[in-house]
Each structure stands twice: as structure tokens, then as C-alpha cells.
Amino acid sequence: xxxxxxxxxxxxxxxxxxxxxxxxxxxxxxxxxxxxxxxxxxxxxxxxxxxxxxxxxxxxxxxxxxxxxxxxxxxxxxxxxxxxxxxxxxxxxxxxxxxxxxxxxxxxxxxxxxxxxxxxxxxxxxxxxxxxxxxxxxxxxxxxxxxxxxxxxxxxxxxxxxxxxx
Amino acid sequence: xxxxxxxxxxxxxxxxxxxxxxxxxxxxxxxxxxxxxxxxxxxxxxxxxxxxxxxxxxxxxxxxxxxxxxxxxxxxxxxxxxxxxxxxxxxxxxxxxxxxxxxxxxxxxxxxxxxxxxxxxxxxxxxxxxxxxxxxxxxxxxxxxxxxxxxxxxxxxxxxxxxxxxxxxxxxxxxxxxxxxxxxxxxxxxxxxxxxxxxxxxxxxxxxxxxxxxxxxxxxxxxxxxxxxxxxxxxxxxxxxxxxxxxxxxxxxxxxxxxxxxxxxxxxxxxxxxxxxxxxxxxxxxxxxxxxxxxxxxxxxxxxxxxxxxxxxxxxxxxxxxxxxxxxxxxxxxxxxxxxxxxxxxxxxxxxxxxxxxxxxxxxxxxxxxxxxxxxxxxxxxxxxxxxxxxxxxxxxxxxxxxxxxxxxxxxxxxxxxxxxxxxxxxxxxxxxxxxxxxxxxxxxxxxxxxxxxxxxxxxxxxxxxxxxxxxxxxxxxxxxxxxxxxxxxxxxxxxxxxxxxxxxxxxxxxxxxxxxxxxxxxxxxxxxxxxxxxxxxxxxxxxxxxxxxxxxxxxxxxxxxxxxxxxxxxxxxxxxxxxxxxxxxxxxxxxxxxxxxxxxxxxxxxxxxxxxxxxxxxxxxxxxxxxxxxxxxxxxxxxxxxxxxxxxxxxxxxxxxxxxxxxxxxxxxxxxxxxxxxxxxxxxxxxxxxxxxxxxxxxxxxxxxxxxxxxxxxxxxxxxxxxxxxxxxxxxxxxxxxxxxxxxxxxxxxxxxxxxxxxxxxxxxxxxxxxxxxxxxxxxxxxxxxxxxxxxxxxxxxxxxxxxxxxxxxxxxxxxxxxxxxxxxxxxxxx
Numbered sequence: 001x002x003x004x005x006x007x008x009x010x011x012x013x014x015x016x017x018x019x020x021x022x023x024x025x026x027x028x029x030x031x032x033x034x035x036x037x038x039x040x041x042x043x044x045x046x047x048x049x050x051x052x053x054x055x056x057x058x059x060x061x062x063x064x065x066x067x068x069x070x071x072x073x074x075x076x077x078x079x080x081x082x083x084x085x086x087x088x089x090x091x092x093x094x095x096x097x098x099x100x101x102x103x104x105x106x107x108x109x110x111x112x113x114x115x116x117x118x119x120x121x122x123x124x125x126x127x128x129x130x131x132x133x134x135x136x137x138x139x140x141x142x143x144x145x146x147x148x149x150x151x152x153x154x155x156x157x158x159x160x161x162x163x164x165x166x
Numbered sequence: 167x168x169x170x171x172x173x174x175x176x177x178x179x180x181x182x183x184x185x186x187x188x189x190x191x192x193x194x195x196x197x198x199x200x201x202x203x204x205x206x207x208x209x210x211x212x213x214x215x216x217x218x219x220x221x222x223x224x225x226x227x228x229x230x231x232x233x234x235x236x237x238x239x240x241x242x243x244x245x246x247x248x249x250x251x252x253x254x255x256x257x258x259x260x261x262x263x264x265x266x267x268x269x270x271x272x273x274x275x276x277x278x279x280x281x282x283x284x285x286x287x288x289x290x291x292x293x294x295x296x297x298x299x300x301x302x303x304x305x306x307x308x309x310x311x312x313x314x315x316x317x318x319x320x321x322x323x324x325x326x327x328x329x330x331x332x333x334x335x336x337x338x339x340x341x342x343x344x345x346x347x348x349x350x351x352x353x354x355x356x357x358x359x360x361x362x363x364x365x366x367x368x369x370x371x372x373x374x375x376x377x378x379x380x381x382x383x384x385x386x387x388x389x390x391x392x393x394x395x396x397x398x399x400x401x402x403x404x405x406x407x408x409x410x411x412x413x414x415x416x417x418x419x420x421x422x423x424x425x426x427x428x429x430x431x432x433x434x435x436x437x438x439x440x441x442x443x444x445x446x447x448x449x450x451x452x453x454x455x456x457x458x459x460x461x462x463x464x465x466x467x468x469x470x471x472x473x474x475x476x477x478x479x480x481x482x483x484x485x486x487x488x489x490x491x492x493x494x495x496x497x498x499x500x501x502x503x504x505x506x507x508x509x510x511x512x513x514x515x516x517x518x519x520x521x522x523x524x525x526x527x528x529x530x531x532x533x534x535x536x537x538x539x540x541x542x543x544x545x546x547x548x549x550x551x552x553x554x555x556x557x558x559x560x561x562x563x564x565x566x567x568x569x570x571x572x573x574x575x576x577x578x579x580x581x582x583x584x585x586x587x588x589x590x591x592x593x594x595x596x597x598x599x600x601x602x603x604x605x606x607x608x609x610x611x612x613x614x615x616x617x618x619x620x621x622x623x624x625x626x627x628x629x630x631x632x633x634x635x636x637x638x639x640x641x642x643x644x645x646x647x648x649x650x651x652x653x654x655x656x657x658x659x660x661x662x663x664x665x666x667x668x669x670x671x672x673x674x675x676x677x678x679x680x681x682x683x684x685x686x687x688x689x690x691x692x693x694x695x696x697x698x699x700x701x702x703x704x705x706x707x708x709x710x711x712x713x714x715x716x717x718x719x720x721x722x723x724x725x726x727x728x729x730x731x732x733x734x735x736x737x738x739x740x741x742x743x744x745x746x747x748x749x750x751x752x753x754x755x756x757x758x759x760x761x762x763x764x765x766x767x768x769x770x771x772x773x774x775x776x777x778x779x780x781x782x783x784x785x786x787x788x789x790x791x792x793x794x795x796x797x798x799x800x801x802x803x804x805x806x807x808x809x810x811x812x813x814x815x816x817x818x819x820x821x822x823x824x825x826x827x828x829x830x831x832x833x834x835x836x837x838x839x840x841x842x843x844x845x846x847x848x849x850x851x852x853x854x855x856x857x858x859x860x861x862x863x864x865x866x867x868x869x870x871x872x873x874x875x876x877x878x879x880x881x882x883x884x885x886x887x888x889x890x891x892x893x894x895x896x897x898x899x900x901x902x903x904x905x906x907x908x909x910x911x912x913x914x915x916x917x918x919x920x921x922x923x924x925x926x927x928x929x930x931x932x933x934x935x936x937x938x939x940x941x942x943x944x945x946x947x948x949x950x951x952x953x954x955x956x957x958x959x960x961x962x963x964x965x966x967x968x969x970x971x972x973x974x975x976x977x978x979x980x981x982x983x984x985x986x987x988x989x990x991x992x993x994x995x996x997x998x
Binding site for chain 2: 026028029033036037040041042043044045046047048049050052053055082083084086087092096099100101103105106107108109110111112115133134135137138140141142143144145146147148149150151
């Protein structure tokens with residue numbers, strides 16, 4: 001490659017859920033497509049073209065990000081946590097358990113992003129109020145549940161009482 | 167936040183489905199909230215959605231779409247795109263037309279003459295109409311290469327307003343159809359003229375408008391298609407939610423036998439009806455898989471979905487007249503519906519009859535005349551969307567009720583209770599011959615009023631007033647008709663050879679005692695694996711955990727029929743009906759085998775705790791594992807005439823007749839779930855901004871197999887309705903440009919937008935279904951109706967404006983406040 005030609009690909013090294021990956025990546029490739037297409041980590045999803053839906057939400061160096069709003073090369077050297085890493089030891093996390101117990105998922109397509117946003121919220125705010133939960137999830141669209149059960153699940157996962165419906 | 171109220175409505179006693187006569191009756195799993203079988207994989211990101219599927223050497227497909235609403239295609243040049251390194255090939259409309267037939271049209275003439283192919287041919291008819299597809303090694307490259315396809319267009323005037331479609335100078339979409347009309351029909355039942363002669367008041371409403379939107383499932387449409395050159399078979403991994411319909415559309419178009427089209431689905435990221443009509447895309451991807459001799463992957467971009475897929479039916483109701491007596495009894499109505507189908511008829515004009523499933527809504531109207539006219543416009547094609555076509559009509563009936571009440575000074579609760587079909591009239595035959603199977607709408611309304619705190623309404627109005635707000639109260643009463651009688655399509659086109667309905671399930675007992683269930687359905691979050699396992703568990707005497715329900719649909723499983731899929735609120739009837747039938751068949755075979763092995767009569771046996779055993783002596787028992795092993799691998803010495811395979815297939819077929827086509831009279835659906843919603847809104851009169859401050863949703867879908875799943879569906883339908891009431895619209899400009907082509911502009915509700923919700927239910931088991939269940943899930947858009955009613959109530963003190971549109975963003979409410987007379991001019995009351 002001559003010095004004048006623009007770089008179209010670069011080597012990227014990332015750690016995803018504790019495992020290291022090194023890949024040659026198109027510099028224009030989005031982080032979400034890198035995870036899904038190159039690393040075959042298809043747990044994180046894509047629901048929009050515009051950064052609105054949050055289905056691709058994950059943690060990059062501990063910060064909640066939408067991985068469709070980043071290029072893969074921007075994650076170089078980073079430590080990524082995705083939904084696949086939550087139950088790393090085979091045991092579901094309290095958040096995953098609460099989502100199931102409270103019927104906070106139907107089709108399950110938004111769920112990976114929703115779980116990552118909720119997990120990130122509880123790390124900084126272990127007992128959020130209902131308003132704080134709603135704010136914490138406002139970057140994630142769910143088209144099945146109307147959010148009520150998701151909010152209940154986050155409350156339950158943070159050890160708070162959830163009003164019974166029965 | 168939410169609460170459920172047990173009601174006094176009679177509920178069928180719990181069926182002790184597990185036969186257990188030796189001990190205390192054992193309660194079945196049906197009716198309990200068991201953990202969903204689907205959840206474990208979905209909360210770990212281990213679901214298998216269509217975009218997750220990969221094949222070696224596959225190419226990514228990207229569509230080239232029209233930027234014009236209406237234009238002739240002068241030329242398409244794909245050469246620059248094809249010359250790019252890594253581009254595998256392209257497809258254009260002329261190639262499609264050379265190797266496929268136009269899609270079969272449901273409509274009678276003139277809609278029957280529409281020519282619809284997988285890609286545009288000769289002209290484009292809406293922004294986003296596909297003109298070419300590029301396939302390349304990566305998603306990014308396919309997208310880049312698509313930019314290099316050069317299409318020369320000759321723009322034509324666009325038809326955007328359906329009300330203008332039949333004017334002589336309106337732009338013409340389909341020359342072959344000779345005009346923009348797709349279908350029209352006059353429906354009249356009862357004695358409408360006499361009803362109007364008898365009426366004390368005639369309320370006239372010049373025009374109401376139901377807006378265009380859809381449910382925007384978070385996962386867009388997609389497919390991965392492999393073509394086997396040796397057998398000529400396509401394997402279509404997809405998220406299409408009605409493979410039975412796709413097969414009917416695709417086989418003749420592709421000149422292919424249906425066995426060459428293998429449909430496979432697994433996890434589907436929401437459907438809501440919007441994933442029924444992806445057959446044009448599936449055909450195009452099949453053709454590319456054959457042409458390019460490699461697997462082809464296609465995933466719609468969000469913008470593609472908004473531009474092209476399955477918008478809901480937009481509908482006008484003009485020249486409405488309502489006959490009312492002075493005590494508030496509703497005698498009848500007449501109206502003219504104009505339905506906007508968009509550019510193509512992909513499932514239409516079925517919307518022209520589907521509404522008739524709920525002709526009188528929840529009410530005892532006896533005399534009805536509705537002139538239905540459906541036209542084509544330069545907008546995205548419409549297709550089923552949660553509440554399909556009934557929602558539009560139910561919105562109309564609810565709007566009419568509240569406008570009548572408002573104008574005649576009647577109480578909206580009283581006028582409903584006076585006119586609701588009554589519990590003691592069930593099963594109730596509507597003026598057009600539909601049979602409402604069971605229900606108690608007045609009781610449901612009482613539950614809703616209690617949940618919302620109706621007795622404190624005046625107090626809350628004063629409180630809102632003290633804060634400068636206007637409080638409004640509104641009711642939405644709807645029906646969710648389910649299990650279609652497909653013979654209703656013959657009211658649209660008498661030549662069609664569709665009728666009845668069916669669904670299939672298989673239940674088998676395998677070698678090591680595994681019970682395996684296959685379904686013909688294509689669930690998108692409704693929890694079919696769980697509820698099917700519950701029904702089987704109760705019949706075989708095991709637990710849902712012991713049962714493997716295969717995820718998704720595969721037409722190679724031999725567990726599908728012509729109407730297989732998940733749509734139109736029917737799984738709890740058709741799907742579970744098939745599951746129950748197959749499980750009972752298997753139970754019978756297990757007992758037959760048991761009687762041979764244990765040397766007793768079949769009637770001496772029961773299934774419980776994983777065994778077939780003698781009722782009189784539970785020690786004399788054969789484990790299911792032994793049954794599976796004997797039949798599958800250890801069958802020497804069994805009697806020759808023992809007709810036991812332990813592999814049971816059952817087709818559920820509800821009893822239907824073909825309606826009287828002349829009178830348009832007959833039963834169109836098997837069950838009628840009901841939803842009564844109540845909303846309280848607060849409006850800021852300075853700005854028109856409003857908020858739903860309290861909300862109650864009361865549901866009756868008969869026997870509930872899994873109450874939590876039922877409530878989840880109620881919540882989802884409520885959220886969709888609230889989104890459509892306030893935020894969601896497919897707005898077009900005068901040139902036919904879609905102004906809301908993504909989630910930036912098309913605002914769906916977020917977690918911050920949801921009001922406090924209370925839920926309630928009653929259970930009126932259906933007398934017509936195997937489990938007493940009713941199909942549910944779609945709802946009837948009750949939230950839209952309730953918000954419209956609440957807004958009209960809130961604004962009443964400010965000049966009594968009329969809420970005339972289903973979609974009421976804040977600016978429209980502000981307009982109603984600024985100029986109430988403009989809306990009031992739509993309504994006139996004539997005393998007789």
C-alpha cells in the first residue's frame with residue numbers, strides 16, 4: 001500500500017466477554033456488524049438504521065453504548081460486554097431471571113439490548129426509583145410489552161417489591 | 167401498578183385434565199403461569215432470528231428503490247455495480263417478469279387486473295418501490311454497489327389522497343385496472359330505511375378519518391435462501407408469519423410445486439401482521455439464489471420497512487347517518503367507507519370484508535348499510551396490521567357512539583350499557599349472521615370503571631382544573647374476532663376457492679420417552695412453545711418441562727396445512743385445538759399399547775406421573791420410556807393388528823359454512839374476545855399537549871391457558887394503540903414522499919411515554935372451541951378509541967369540538983381548541 005492511498009482496513013483487537021479477538025476489519029464497518037458478522041456473536045440485535053432502538057446496546061469499557069453508532073475500529077483495544085456474557089458461568093443473572101419471571105419479554109428481540117441497559121443502570125444505581133428505571137431504559141424500544149413488565153423486572157432484580165397483579 | 171379483579175362472572179370449573187381417579191383430582195397446568203420455555207434462550211441472546219443464519223459463500227442483498235412516488239422507468243443500468251469487485255450479481259424487473267407470473271390477485275375485477283411482480287416493471291408506484299437488487303460479498307459492499315445502479319425515471323403526477331382517486335383527472339396507477347378502484351361493495355342488513363323513519367334523532371357526521379400507521383416490529387423482514395440445483399428446491403429461512411399464504415402466492419408465481427418451497431422459521435422478532443406479505447421479496451431472493459448459485463441473505467433496513475412494508479389501512483367514513491331514539495337506543499347507521507390500499511394489493515382487498523366480522527361492534531344495532539370503496543394510491547401497500555380492518559371499523563363505531571352521546575347529551579357509560587349486546591343474549595347473531603360466542607361487555611365496563619376510580623371522576627376533574635388542566639374520560643369497547651372462516655374472501659371474489667380454516671400439530675413419543683411437539687404456527691413472542699407444552703402435559707400426565715416443543719415452523723415437519731401461520735388471533739383455538747387433538751390421539755395409542763403389555767382393557771388404564779398404569783392398581787404401570795422403546799426399537803411379538811405408532815398428527819378444523827354471498831350473510835369468525843378500555847387524559851388548554859394519566863384495560867378471551875401471557879398481549883396491544891393515538895403516523899407530503907421513514911421521525915412509545923396501567927379480566931369460556939379459549943392478542947385498538955373519547959370529553963368545555971381523526975398529535979388538539987367550530991361543522995343533529 002502506498003502512503004497516498006487511504007486505509008480501508010485495519011487490525012482490531014477487542015476483548016468480548018473475556019475472550020480476545022484480533023481481526024482485520026473494514027474501517028467503515030459498524031461495531032454491531034463486526035460482532036454479528038465477523039465474530040458470530042449474534043446475541044446483540046439490530047432494529048433500526050438510526051441509533052434509536054437500542055437493540056444493539058452493549059458495554060464498552062464499562063460504558064453503555066449503542067454499537068450501531070460506533071465503528072468497529074473505535075472499539076480497538078476495548079473490553080466489550082454483551083448479552084452472551086451475562087450468564088457466563090451458566091447461571092442466569094438476577095436480571096435475566098427477573099425478565100423471565102415478570103414476562104418482560106415476548107419475542108425477545110429487544111431483550112439483549114434491554115438487559116444490557118438495565119444491567120448498566122443497576123451498576124451505577126443499585127436501587128433505582130421507577131422514574132430512574134424509565135429514564136435508564138428510554139434508549140431501548142420494545143414493541144411487544146409496552147414496558148410495564150420490563151420496569152417490574154428491573155425493580156425485582158434490584159431487590160424491590162413489585163405490586164402483584166393477582 | 168396493576169391489579170386484576172376476580173369477577174362474579176361465571177367461570178368454567180377447572181378441568182381436571184389429568185385423569186387421576188385413584189387419588190385427589192389433580193389440577194392441570196392450564197390456567198397457571200408456568201415459566202416460558204422460550205425465555206432461557208432469549209435472555210441469553212441464544213435465540214435464532216433470521217439475520218443470525220449464515221451460510222458459506224452467501225451473498226448479501228440490497229434493494230435499489232424508487233425515489234419517486236410515481237414514475238415511468240426509462241432505463242436501468244446495472245453494469246457499474248456489477249463491475250465492482252466482490253459484487254456477485256443483480257436482478258431487475260424484466261428478468262423477474264421473464265421467469266415468473268404476476269402474483270395471483272385476490273380481488274375480483276377491477277383489482278383482479280393489477281399486475282404485481284417481485285420487482286417493479288416499467289413504472290414505479292410509490293417511494294421505495296423496488297427496481298433492482300444488488301448482491302455482494304458484504305452488507306457494506308452491496309449497499310455501495312446499489313448506489314452505482316443507474317435508473318432513469320420519467321416522473322408522473324402522484325395520487326396521495328384516496329378521496330381523489332376516482333376523479334376523472336386523477337393520476338392512474340395501474341393501466342390494466344382501468345382506474346384506481348380495486349374493489350367496491352355494498353353491505354346492507356336489516357331494514358335501514360325503516361330504522362331511520364322510526365328514529366327520533368338522526369345524527370349526521372360528514373367525515374371521519376382513520377390514520378395510516380403500523381406496528382413496526384423491532385426485527386425487520388428478512389430471509390436466507392438456498393437453492394438446491396439437484397432437486398430444484400428452495401429452502402427459505404425467513405420470518406414470514408404466514409407461510410401458508412406465502413406458499414399460495416409464491417408457488418404459482420414461480421411456476422413451482424409447493425414441495426419445492428421449504429419454509430423454515432424459528433424465532434421471529436415481532437410480527438403483528440406486518441410480516442404476512444413478504445412474498446414479493448421472498449420470490450426475488452429465491453430467483454437470486456438460483457441465478458447466482460449461492461445462498462442469498464436479505465435483511466430489510468428499518469427505512470426499507472417503513473417505506474414499503476404493510477402499512478395499516480387508512481380509511482375515511484363519509485356521509486355517516488345514525489338513527490337514534492330519544493331514550494338513546496341505537497337503531498342503525500349508514501356510511502360510506504373509502505379505504506386506501508396503497509400501490510399494490512398484497513393481501514387486499516380482504517380488508518373490504520374483514521371489518522364485517524364486527525359489523526355492529528359491541529352493540530345491538532340491527533340495521534346497517536355500509537358502502538365500501540377501496541382505491542389504490544401512490545403510497546406503500548397496506549397489509550394486515552394488529553386489529554386488521556376491524557380496528558378501523560370499531561374506531562368508527564366508538565366514535566359514532568361518543569359523538570351521538572355528546573350531541574344528544576347522553577351519558578357515555580349509560581348509552582353503552584343500553585346498547586351493548588347483553589350476556590343473556592349470547593351466543594348472539596349479528597345483523598350479518600356472525601355469532602358472538604360469549605361475553606359480558608357491561609360487566610367488563612364495570613370492572614374498568616372500578617379500576618379507573620370512576621366514582622371519583624368529578625373530584626379529579628376539579629383537581630385537574632385547579633392545575634389549569636382539562637380532564638377527559640373515555641371508553642373504548644372492542645372485539646377481537648378470531649379464527650377466520652376464509653370463505654369470507656368469496657364476498658370479495660365469488661370465484662375464490664377458499665373456505666374454513668385449519669391448523670396442524672404432531673405429538674410423538676420417541677425412543678427414550680421424549681415427548682416431542684411440532685406446530686404449524688410461526689410464533690413471534692406469543693409463547694406457543696409454553697402453552698402447547700401445558701396442554702400436552704395435562705393430557706399425557708407429565709410436566710411441561712418433560713416436553714420438547716420444536717421452536718418455529720418447518721414445512722418439512724409435515725405439521726402444516728393451507729392456513730398455517732400465526733395471525734388473526736387464533737392460536738389458542740386452532741393451534742391449541744390441533745395440539746389437544748394430537749395429544750389425545752397419542753394418549754389413546756399409549757393406552758392401547760399399555761393394554762397389550764399389561765393385559766387389561768384400555769378403559770382400565772390412566773396416564774399419570776409419566777406412566778400408563780392401571781387405575782385399580784397403580785403399581786401395574788409402564789413408564790413412557792418403555793412405551794417409546796417398545797414401539798420404536800423392540801417390537802417383536804406385538805400383535806399384527808396393533809395400530810400404534812406413537813406419532814400422532816391432528817388437523818384442527820373448525821365447523822364453518824360458506825356464507826350466503828347474495829345477502830353477504832354468515833358466520834365469518836369462530837370466537838369474539840372482547841376488550842373494554844378506559845382512559846383518563848389531562849389536556850393543557852394553552853398548548854394542546856396532553857397526557858394519559860390513568861388507564862385500565864379489561865379483557866375477556868374466554869378460558870386463559872397462561873394468564874401472564876394473555877396479560878402480556880393485552881399490554882402490547884394497549885401500547886400499540888396508545889402509540890397510534892398520539893405519536894405514530896405514516897404521513898406523506900403532496901408529492902408522495904413518506905415523512906416518517908425511520909424511528910427518528912416515526913416516534914414509537916418509549917418507556918417514558920407509558921401511562922400507569924391497571925388490568926382486569928373476566929373469563930367467558932367459548933362454547934365453540936375445544937378448550938373454551940378464544941383467540942386474542944390483536945385487540946381492537948381500544949386505546950385509540952378511548953383516547954379519542956377522552957380528548958373529546960376533555961375539550962367539551964371549550965366549544966365542544968369533535969374529535970374526527972384517530973390520530974391526535976398535540977398540534978391537532980391545539981387546532982381543536984383554537985377553532986372548535988371547524989370540527990363541529992362536520993356534525994349535524996336532525997330531530998324527527
